[in-house]
Amino acid sequence: MKISIAAVGKLKEKYLKDGISEYIKRLSRFAEIEQIEVEDEHAPESLSAAQESQVKQKEAERLIKKIKDGSYIILLDLAGEQLDSQKFSAKLENIMLSGNSHITFIIGGSLGLDQSLINLANYRICLSKMTFPHQLARLILLEQVYRAFKIMKNETYHK
Template sequence: MIKIVAVGKIKEKYFVDGIQEYIKRLGPYTKIEIIEVPDGACAPNASIAEQELVKQKEGDAILSKIKEDEVVICLDLHGKNYNSLEISKKLEEISTYQSSKVTFTIAGSMGYSEKVIQRANLRWCLSNCTFPHQIVRLLLVEQIYRSYKIRKNENYHK
């Protein structure tokens, strides 16, 4: 079982359609659930204290959707870089030795609260580039799908 807990809602139909396509493709391999938690409103000129408050609120919302028996992978610019083969192997190791329940998290625009970072079992830097959250969610479901194709030794058209 794969769960994605993401801050914010995707409004653009083309992103929703792309994500749904990969969820459909994942059907034979695993169940996948996407949970959206509200993003905190923060003025562009907000103080550091106000930004921290928003991060804490978003972090608490993320943590409220995670159960104790889930392995948590935070998508984080400060995480470790894994290529597709490496993340596939890592996910296989997790499902074999730790838990069949893997939860990926996607933070809001200000990043994670310290509580979420502490809860993470793994921090994965999806790319050294910065992407909008909608693209990150699409890239994540594609990489999860690719991971299963690799694990099953099946062709994946590039």
């Protein structure tokens, strides 16, 4: 099993890098984890709707170029389905049992997602109705993927 996390922007904070490294290490017994970072587009505070759309489109194009053919695409999206950890685990297990050996999670930039990404996604999830920095969303996602594998394997993990 291969899992790719494709995200807009570079991780800068050490605590996030450390946390992500820890979960990638823990996940290594279940899956190969690949991190893909694409450059975020410069976006000043005051953008017109057209400029905002352009930024999202350029970021989406960069992400789409990095997606491997045949990968099952899960988009992190505020409009996606919100699952508890048990249901998320079951969803990942069903995806894998359906013959998918590569899952790509996509985390958009600070302005959100271009329609081209929404159209490309096989599935959309919402981590929370709360707003998180997209760098922190990577850490939360990896923790939940790790928890999902522990649930699949019926192994204990703190609740």
